[in-house]
Amino acid sequence: MHSIDRTRSPTGLLAHWRAAPLYARIIAAVALGVGAGLALGDAAQILETPARLVLRLLGALAPPLILLAIVQALMRAHLGGRQALRLVTLLLTNTLVAIFIGLAVANILQPGAWMSAPPGAPAANPVGGGTDPLTQFLDSVPKSIVGPFSDNGAVMGVIFIAVAFGIALRGLRTHEVRSVEDLVHVALTSLITILHWIIEIVPFAVFGLVASIVGVKGFRDFFALGGFFIAVVTALALQFLYYALRIRLGSWASPLHVVGGVRDALLMAFSTGSSTVTMPLTYELLREKVGLREQSASMGALVGSNFNNDGTALYEAMAALFVAQLLGLHLTLGQQFLVVLTSVVASVGAAGIPEAGLVTMTMVFRAVSLPTDYIALLLTIDWLLDRCRTAINVMGDVTVSCLLDGKEREGVEETPPPST
Template structure:
């Protein structure tokens, strides 16, 4: 009996290990393919499969505010800033982010990829199926925010969910010493990131559910518009890259093509891993060894600035909000687009340390202008590719800031770049 139980536990661990060892983008591609097949097969009966997507999005929405709060606090506490260079760094980061969001909104307003197709709100299509589904009743007990259950005396199940999740997540940190405020913030952030990893494991399930439900109920119409969205985002990211190279040419001693050749390893790593945090050491090393920047310039831009610089992410989230609004036939006013700008900036600051940061912060941007977060799950079908593209732009932004901080004179005036 015990041997059978042991074999079952081992097989479950092996299955979970295989699932986590498979890259997220491959799991998402498989989920899309399976969702298409199930949606075509089941037709309108596939509407109930939208509920797993809603569950994942609700969990992401609940985690977003505390994650962003703790990430910004940790980034500000750990950043070594001081003097005129610090002010220059902050100015460059703010300018680059504002330009990125401006480019994103401009391209989205000009191309209007969401208007290439029209969609009805996703929650209307599945309302009838969800009403009788026990999973929908379970979804109602999942807290929409971490603080929500504590303000509602009747939300006992929500408190239990949070207690169990935090208790399990903190098991690996229970022996971590807490001597300073920074230690306390670190433990809190690490516990939330542990929970976030669990939710990310469920993202392919959400993609499967939303693809199957949309195709089963409405066919392929909504997904055709995603092609226009991908084209628009790539066009905007290309314009942002052009802006970076122009600034390097005008305000730095290093020629743009020379810089690109020097940091190409970092850009390729950023695209392949989808993580600007993992790429930081490579970016710094290439800026020092290949490009020849001063140590202070390379470290300020590639190490310190990278914790705040997420231009590609901010651009993408602003465009996503406009795309979904266009898809639903909603017109965001200038004031609402300004709210998108402000929220995208706040959400992008410090998000470099959060895995799949775009998934977390996008819920905040959507809620700020009252857009349905249901459509974030649809964007996940192409997010795995666009995430790599915008991460490469994030790293290119770090490189640009380092070059601009280095100025127009090289450290060794007796040598010149080839």
Template sequence: LGTVGHLVELFLESLIKILHWIIAIVPLAVFGIVASIVGTEGFAPFKALGIFVVSVLLALAIQAGYYLLRIRFGSWVRPGELLRGGRDALVMAFSTASSTATMPVTYAALKDRVGLREQSASMGALVGANFNNDGTALYEAMAALFIAQMVGMDLSFQQQLLVVLTSIVASVGAAGIPEAGLVTMTMVFTAVGLPVQYIPVLLTVDWFLDRCRTAINVMGDMNVSCLLDGKQRG
């Protein structure tokens, strides 16, 4: 058992070392892909990337407004109270880009500062954080449509519907860690035949958009908790 345990330990150490090497060369790989695109197509795709960023931010803002409207008419919590009580969770979600790391802060904010019942707070903050990733679903669908336009691929209505459905499924399976959406995005691209080699182009702006959509994911968890708590304060 001692020898086997030592071999397992060596294997894990080697695996971690290899992962560190991969992480170290990812920026170089992204630079190479971006340089290749600039060399063949110029800077036009990156000008369009600016419009894509603005579009995603606008869509996320609309989604946040929808959440606040649902909370206003579907629960006893007022939107202003939720934003004040949950600001620590939203700020942490934006700063860490991880809904998993934000879970305890979200739970504490909903229970102690907003005043929700423990059952409602735990269901939305702890369970919802693993399955309720609306911001990620929205981003992956918009990213697929953006890349399709960039490469000149005309998606039919059925393909666009497939993008939406696979984005929802992929977002449920996305881990609550930074950049996890880019991993599950390959499933969305593959479903409609989009070239996955263009995904690294999104890495140039994803570090910022990831933080924004994580904040929306956390707001979605808060929305679920408030709706579960009902229209009468417990």
């Protein structure tokens, strides 16, 4: 009996660990990382390897994920007529405003300058030299999915990709592929499956990174992170006020009436961190509680939500500027415009990607040649900011629906037009 209990204990512990929500595991990882860093000191530097591995894998997945997500979103979107053109205009306007608010707040508050790192210094020192086994292992992990195929010597990279896709596609091996849309769906689903595996090791990456930073540098970098957190929350609050103003000026519904009607959707978005999961509830509340037309509610909450990621785009732009400030670098207006452009493109179709902010941020950083190592530092607070920006994403869907409904409520009593 005792031997049976011993074999079951690890399984039970693993089951409890996996059953816990990601944010709870990250909080636990931060606490354990602080303790390990204080206990190990400089020796904790070796624990940063999981963080570097996560960043390498995210960087490899980001381009194909964004490509397939945008392709699928555009293929599945039911757009047509003047209402569709207005929808696209509203979505683009809201996203651009969000990014400019983020950049303005980051330029004014300059949270990265509160506790600057030496110019060009990495977030954590590289582990060992070229002969270190851990470094050799990281070097064998492909930086991109197509990279190993252009390098004749990257056999290990090809093996990594083959094993990952082989396992991911096992669950889709009986899926029929009758159209191009089916092919895109299978490819995107397999990538998201692999992304879920990477997300599973994020808490271990956070643990290693926190331990390494605390052990080698102390708590200096976390003071700068506190400033970044305040700046992002401030920018998200300003974006929320912008939405309220837009509703006040462009819709028959008052901002208080709208927010009161969709508060459950906003709370669900904050608690789940997913605008896709919240989508059906958002649509229902817009129809039942707010009283919008069926077409307006569906266009904004169902169709528009696939393209509307204002909070995520705002966060990515601010993160890029924050890291540049932390390194003592200056992003020119041209580089900041490139951040805007990349953030807009990367945010399209990202609603269905788990932890989309982390995935797309690698593309934004690379667009202006910022070291992606610092994304690992943001992991320690990203779990909370992710929920804040997801709520803003949903509020953006709500705003678009209200603006599409217009300033007259008379049409609510009319028979809704047949859906196409």
